[in-house]
Amino acid sequence: MQTLLENLNPEQLAAVTLPPQHALILAGAGSGKTRVLTTRIAWLIQTGQVSPAGVLAVTFTNKAAKEMMSRLSAMLPINTRGMWIGTFHGLCNRLLRAHYRDAGLPQTFQILDSADQLSMIKRMLKALNVDDEKYPPRNLMYFINNAKEQGLRARDVEVNDDYNRKFVELFEFYDNQCQREGVVDFAELLLRTYELLTRNQPLREHYQGRFRHILVDEFQDTNNLQYNWLKLIAGKGNAVFAVGDDDQSIYAFRGANVGNMIAFEREFNVQNLIKLEQNYRSHGHILDSANTLIANNSKRLGKNLRTDAGHGEQVRVYEASSDIQEAQWIIEQVKSLIGEGMLRSEIAVLYRSNAQSRVIEHSLFNSGIPYRVYGGQRFFERAEIKHAIAYLQLMDNPHNDSAFLRVVNFPTRGIGAKSIEQLQDAAKQYGISLYAAVPYVAGKAGTSLGGFVKLVEAMRFETQQLPLQELVKVMLEMSGLIPHYQTEKEGADRIENLEQLVSAAMLFVSEEGYGIDTPAYLGPKAAAASGPALLTEDGVEIIDADTPLAAVMSPLSAFLSHASLEAGDNQAQAGQDALQLMTVHSAKGLEFDAVFITGLEEGLFPHENSAQEEGGVEEERRLMYVAITRAKKRLYITFSQTRMLHGQTRYNMKSRFFDELPEHALKWLSPKAQQHHWFGLKSQSAWDEAPEAAANSIAQSFSNKVGNWRIGESVSHAKFGEGVIVNLEGSGANMRAHINFGKHGMKLLDLNIAKLEKLAPRLGH
DNA sequence: GAAAACCAATTTTTT
DNA sequence: ATTGGTTTTC
Numbered sequence: 103m104q105t106l107l108e109n110l111n112p113e114q115l116a117a118v119t120l121p122p123q124h125a126l127i128l129a130g131a132g133s134g135k136t137r138v139l140t141t142r143i144a145w146l147i148q149t150g151q152v153s154p155a156g157v158l159a160v161t162f163t164n165k166a167a168k169e170m171m172s173r174l175s176a177m178l179p180i181n182t183r184g185m186w187i188g189t190f191h192g193l194c195n196r197l198l199r200a201h202y203r204d205a206g207l208p209q210t211f212q213i214l215d216s217a218d219q220l221s222m223i224k225r226m227l228k229a230l231n232v233d234d235e236k237y238p239p240r241n242l243m244y245f246i247n248n249a250k251e252q253g254l255r256a257r258d259v260e261v262n263d264d265y266n267r268k269f270v271e272l273f274e275f276y277d278n279q280c281q282r283e284g285v286v287d288f289a290e291l292l293l294r295t296y297e298l299l300t301r302n303q304p305l306r307e308h309y310q311g312r313f314r315h316i317l318v319d320e321f322q323d324t325n326n327l328q329y330n331w332l333k334l335i336a337g338k339g340n341a342v343f344a345v346g347d348d349d350q351s352i353y354a355f356r357g358a359n360v361g362n363m364i365a366f367e368r369e370f371n372v373q374n375l376i377k378l379e380q381n382y383r384s385h386g387h388i389l390d391s392a393n394t395l396i397a398n399n400s401k402r403l404g405k406n407l408r409t410d411a412g413h414g415e416q417v418r419v420y421e422a423s424s425d426i427q428e429a430q431w432i433i434e435q436v437k438s439l440i441g442e443g444m445l446r447s448e449i450a451v452l453y454r455s456n457a458q459s460r461v462i463e464h465s466l467f468n469s470g471i472p473y474r475v476y477g478g479q480r481f482f483e484r485a486e487i488k489h490a491i492a493y494l495q496l497m498d499n500p501h502n503d504s505a506f507l508r509v510v511n512f513p514t515r516g517i518g519a520k521s522i523e524q525l526q527d528a529a530k531q532y533g534i535s536l537y538a539a540v541p542y543v544a545g546k547a548g549t550s551l552g553g554f555v556k557l558v559e560a561m562r563f564e565t566q567q568l569p570l571q572e573l574v575k576v577m578l579e580m581s582g583l584i585p586h587y588q589t590e591k592e593g594a595d596r597i598e599n600l601e602q603l604v605s606a607a608m609l610f611v612s613e614e615g616y617g618i619d620t621p622a623y624l625g626p627k628a629a630a631a632s633g634p635a636l637l638t639e640d641g642v643e644i645i646d647a648d649t650p651l652a653a654v655m656s657p658l659s660a661f662l663s664h665a666s667l668e669a670g671d672n673q674a675q676a677g678q679d680a681l682q683l684m685t686v687h688s689a690k691g692l693e694f695d696a697v698f699i700t701g702l703e704e705g706l707f708p709h710e711n712s713a714q715e716e717g718g719v720e721e722e723r724r725l726m727y728v729a730i731t732r733a734k735k736r737l738y739i740t741f742s743q744t745r746m747l748h749g750q751t752r753y754n755m756k757s758r759f760f761d762e763l764p765e766h767a768l769k770w771l772s773p774k775a776q777q778h779h780w781f782g783l784k785s786q787s788a789w790d791e792a793p794e795a796a797a798n799s800i801a802q803s804f805s806n807k808v809g810n811w812r813i814g815e816s817v818s819h820a821k822f823g824e825g826v827i828v829n830l831e832g833s834g835a836n837m838r839a840h841i842n843f844g845k846h847g848m849k850l851l852d853l854n855i856a857k858l859e860k861l862a863p864r865l866g867h
Numbered sequence: 868g869a870a871a872a873c874c875a876a877t878t879t880t881t882t
Numbered sequence: 883a884t885t886g887g888t889t890t891t892c
Contacts, residue, residue, distance in 0.1 A: 163881065191882045215882080288882050323881095355879065455878050460883090477880085514868070667882060687879050709878055725879080748877065749883040 106144055106177060110137075117376045118142045120343070122151060122315065125374035126367055127345040130407045131392070131731035132383030132693065139317055139345055140170055144177040146315055154180055158313040158335065159187040162320050164668045166691070167192070170319070183615060186313070190328050191288055194295040195663050198286075199654040201305060205298045208284040210499040210659055213666035217483070218504050219243060219287045225507070226272070226279055229526060237268060245269050246276060250289035251327045251357045253296065283501050283535055289327070296331050310337035321346030321366070325357035329365065342370060348403045349396050352687060352725050354717070363403065381407040381731075383693050385414025387767040388737050392730040394764040399720045407731075414735060416769035419760070422742040423814075425458075425701075429465040432698050435738060436471060436681060439696055446472060448695035450682040452729050454707040457747065458700060459683055466681065476684035481606075481670030486587065486596040490603055491665050493581045494574070496558050497565070498623075498658050501535035510536075510554055513586035517554065521547035557581070562623075570622040570657045571608040578604070606670075610661050622658040686729045697733035699726075702741040703754035704842075726759050743814045743826070753814050753826045755842055809837050811853060816861040822846040824861065 107115060114134055117127050118141045129135035143159060146152045161167045167188045175182045186193060195213065198205050214222065223239045223246075249259050256274035261267045280286060286294060299306040316336055318324070321344040324332070336342050344366055351360040366372065381389055389409050396402070422428035436449055451462055459475060466473045481487060489512060495505035511517040524547050529539035537558075540551045561580050565573040578584045578600055587593030587600070611618060655663065682694065701707055707726065712718030730737060741756045807813075808830035815827045825843040832838050837853040851858070 189882065213882090216880095291882080353880075356881075457877075457884095511868095516868095518868075669882085685879065706878095711878060721879095746883080 106141060106148060110134075110141070111380050113376055113378050113380065114138050114141075117378070118145050120374050120376075122341045123374060124342050124366075124370040124372045125344070125376065126321075126363065126372050127343070127376050127378060128403055128405055129345050129347055129378040130381060130405055131347065131350060131728070132381045133378035133407070134380075134382060135345055135347075135378065136166075136169065136173070136319075138378065139319060139343075140173045140177065142343060143170075143174060143315075143317060147178060147180075152314050154182075154185050156312060156314040157185060157187075157317070158193070158315070159185075159317045160193065160319065160332075161187070161189055162323055164189060164192070166319055189667070190331070191291050191667055194291040195667065196654060197295050197309075198291065198298070199659070199663075201298060201302075204302055204305065205294050206281075207286070207294070208499065210656075211284045211286055212495055212499055212502055212505075212659075213291065213663055214280075214285050214287045214504070215483075215666050215669070216243075216288070218285075218666075222279070222285075222504050223276060225503070226276055229530060230272075230275065232268075232272065237272065242269060242272055242276075246273050247287070247289045248357065249273060250287075250293045251325045253293065253327050253330060279503075282533065283503050284499050285502055285504070292327050292331060296327065296334060299334055306334070306337075309335060310340065313340055315341050315343065317343045317345070319345055322348050322351040322360050322363055323353050323358045324362050326359055326362070329359070329362045333369070336370075342366075347405075349399070349405065349724055350690065350728050352690065352721060352728060354721055377405055379405055379407055381409045383734050384409060384731060385411050385735055387413050387416050388730060388733050390767045391417050391737070391763050392727055394767075395723060395730065395759060395762045396727045398762045399723055401720075417737045417739060417763070417767055418769050418771055420738065420740045420771045421756070422740060423744065425461045425742050425745040426465070428700060428740050428742045429462045432462065432700065432738070432740065433465050433469050433471065435698070437469070439736070440471075444695055446679045446681045449698075450684065450689060450692070450694040450696070450732065451698045451700060452684060452686050452689050452732070453700050454686060454709060454725070456685060458706075461746075462683060462700070466683075471681055472678055473681040473683055474678075476682070476688050481599075481602070482665045483669055484596075484599055486583070486599055487603055490574070490578060490581075490583060490600055491662065493558075493561070493577050493583070494658065495662060496537070497562050497573075497577065498656075498662060500537040500555075500558060503529075503536045506536045509581070510551075513582040515550065515554065515582075517547075517550050521551060525551060566623060567621050569619050570611050570616075570661055571604055573622040573658065574604050574607045607661060610664060611657055614657075614660060616657050616660075620657055622656065622661075624656050686725050689732050690728050693732055693734055695734050696736035696738070697729070698738045698740065699729045700740050701745070702739050702757040702759060703745070704757055705752070705754050706745070707757055707759070723759065723762075743816070753828045753842060755816075755824060755826050808833055808839075809853065811837070811839060817841065818859040818861050819843070819849075819851075820857060822849060825849070 107118065110118060111134075114137070117125070117138050120142075127135075127138065129138065139159070143157055146157065147154055159167075159170060161170065170187055171182050171185075174185070174187070188196070198207060198211070202209050202211065220239060220243055223243050224234070227234050227237065227239060227242070249256075256270050256277060259270050259273070261270055280290065299309065313335060316332065318332060323346075332342060344363075346363055348360050348363055351358060354360070367375065384392070386409055389407050393406055420428075420431055422431055432451060436446075436451075439449055440446060453459060453462070456477060463473070463475065482491065489509055492505035492508040495502045496509070500506070507522070510522070521543070524543050525536055525539055528542040529536050532539060532542065537555065540548070540555050543551055557580070561577055564580065565576050568576065584597060584600060587596045590596075611620070686699070704710075708719050708722035712722045715721075739760075741754075743753065745752050745754065811827060811830055813827050813830055816824065817827060818824050819841070822841075822843040823846065825841040825846075827839050828842045828848070829840040830837070831840075835854060839851055839853055841849050841851055843849055
């Protein structure tokens with residue numbers, strides 16, 4: 103107990119030991135948010151205010167949930183496995199498995215990931231002969247997800263016009279199709295649970311009576327449905343402890359609503375609002391930069407980070423002549439940091455969009471510095487794994503049409519487009535799944551399709567008594583996946599991945615507390631007989647927090663959920679000490695000794711698309727705030743005069759965010775060679791290491807000069823402010839320039855009339 | 868049924 | 883420039 107609360111600062115201590123009432127904790131970056139959350143849970147349990155079963159902790163990512171679990175098990179002498187700590191989706195899945203009948207779902211319902219959902223929508227549009235130019239599948243998907251996130255079904259959506267009406271119609275059809283197939287998308291997991299608890303009073307009251315303390319991480323990222331879901335579970339008497347940071351809300355584009363923080367304060371009549379403003383991560387200059395920048399946002403809840411760490415070093419700002427040179431400069435700096443003894447894994451290079459990583463990766467590859475790029479394709483998203491999963495899905499629930507179509511002819515078994523068409527017609531006619539429609543297809547197509555059905559049934563039969571990992575092994579052989587990749591030239595890697603799937607299954611079984619020999623199909627009932635029994639209250643089946651997963655899901659169903667809900671690591675070279683490359687978004691929640699924020703240019707960061715969106719620039723600013731606050735000791739911000747994007751050279755102005763940073767905290771650097779002496783000075787230029795790039799730049803600079811002016815040059819105009827010359831035309835008395843003035847847009851100016859000043863790159867003091 | 872040719876799109880991302 | 887998806891061709 104004493105040790106639990108030791109070393110907490112006064113605000114943290116106050117938050118951890120709040121009375122059992124609603125509370126909103128405004129936790130700034132690096133203020134010990136996760137620590138407060140986990141210590142709060144441990145304290146509640148240790149002081150006997152709540153039993154482990156009475157705690158519900160919700161996070162957004164599996165990573166965060168795992169982190170919380172492991173910290174908790176270090177603090178408490180209890181088994182945390184049974185505790186209800188997880189993502190919104192994970193917890194809903196668990197609830198729906200336990201109450202599948204009440205929720206109107208088949209026991210083996212399966213979860214569609216976004217890719218599955220999109221392909222399902224495409225398939226539906228095709229089947230209904232809908233013009234997918236007029237009704238793009240992606241838009242329909244957004245429409246459906248958006249409606250569900252507002253808690254709306256098709257019948258609840260307001261219809262304004264014919265176009266909208268069609269969307270609603272398709273939404274309804276989509277939901278029916280999902281129901282036929284026994285599949286649910288991500289939003290459906292939440293909405294179904296919400297509806298289940300709304301409709302079913304005994305069930306609702308049971309859970310409300312049980313979860314006395316509800317803790318929510320990253321509250322600023324909740325969408326409306328999640329907010330209402332929390333409200334419902336909280337009921338009247340329970341305490342919601344919400345932790346969040348409005349300044350770090352960067353997911354509005356996927357439905358997150360920062361307004362939920364204010365709504366929470368008001369609707370829950372929150373009496374306990376605590377701000378955690380003491381930062382334990384960054385040095386002073388870095389923190390000053392973050393604070394000054396974010397002060398430019400309106401509609402903040404108000405918060406200012408402070409540190410005891412001292413000013414530390416200034417933020418280094420560097421102007422590069424090109425994206426290639428930017429990358430090379432970064433690598434030089436990284437080398438020198440490593441030379442000073444910094445770990446590579448403590449250095450991060452951040453960028454606004456993934457496309458920017460290419461150039462950096464290229465230079466890194468040549469320099470031989472080990473690096474790891476986050477955000478690539480993940481394990482369960484690989485094609486061969488998707489195929490294997492589809493077979494497993496069919497074995498568990500053959501009515502999953504997506505799975506059916508994915509593998510019905512893979513490996514090829516003579517079932518072509520014609521056969522599939524006939525089958526889809528039959529399925530449509532009878533309103534059943536493709537699998538169920540096979541007997542209605544006559545002729546040759548029917549025979550080959552029948553063969554496929556027999557295969558699936560044979561696989562089920564052969565694996566009835568086998569544990570999960572054995573089942574996967576048998577499936578890989580019988581389906582023909584392994585034999586198929588064995589004959590392929592480049593199949594070795596894929597086979598290796600498929601073998602990893604077997605290991606993943608084994609690991610899953612042991613981690614989730616299933617017996618290593620438990621048959622994979624063993625249903626919840628049967629499994630429960632060997633574990634704690636299901637409780638019954640008011641005729642409602644109730645699962646208990648200490649009940650292992652086995653009581654609600656068979657190993658196979660659970661594994662398939664896991665594959666959908668947790669796409670797995672992007673498994674780069676783990677374990678190695680490597681430089682970290684990632685988008686600013688994926689850096690959220692992480693920290694590094696040194697951070698490079700790259701591409702600070704108008705159009706890139708803030709991104710050009712953000713200009714039109716309501717509140718877009720403010721979200722970009724929060725994104726920059728997140729980026730800055732990742733750094734502990736060193737922060738570098740870079741931008742470039744020229745950049746290749748979509749195969750075209752672009753000339754961007756430096757980002758407006760530079761004007762929003764405190765001058766005293768910055769140190770402006772410049773390339774070794776002056777950009778103005780592009781020609782002839784090769785030996786001492788900054789491009790020594792890239793003769794090719796230098797040659798290109800020089801060639802370009804010759805053809806792109808008019809009079810005294812050069813494309814890419816920075817200029818200043820009395821009315822429009824700073825800009826960059828993007829294009830030059832004419833000569834002598836007819837010289838004109840296209841100039842990108844950022845906020846003021848693109849202008850065409852006559853160079854003999856407009857009074858332009860040349861802007862020299864800024865140098866350090 | 869698979870390879871080649873063509874064409875559009877291209878911020879951020881977790882579940 | 884690159885990639886993913888679709889259509890055409892062998």
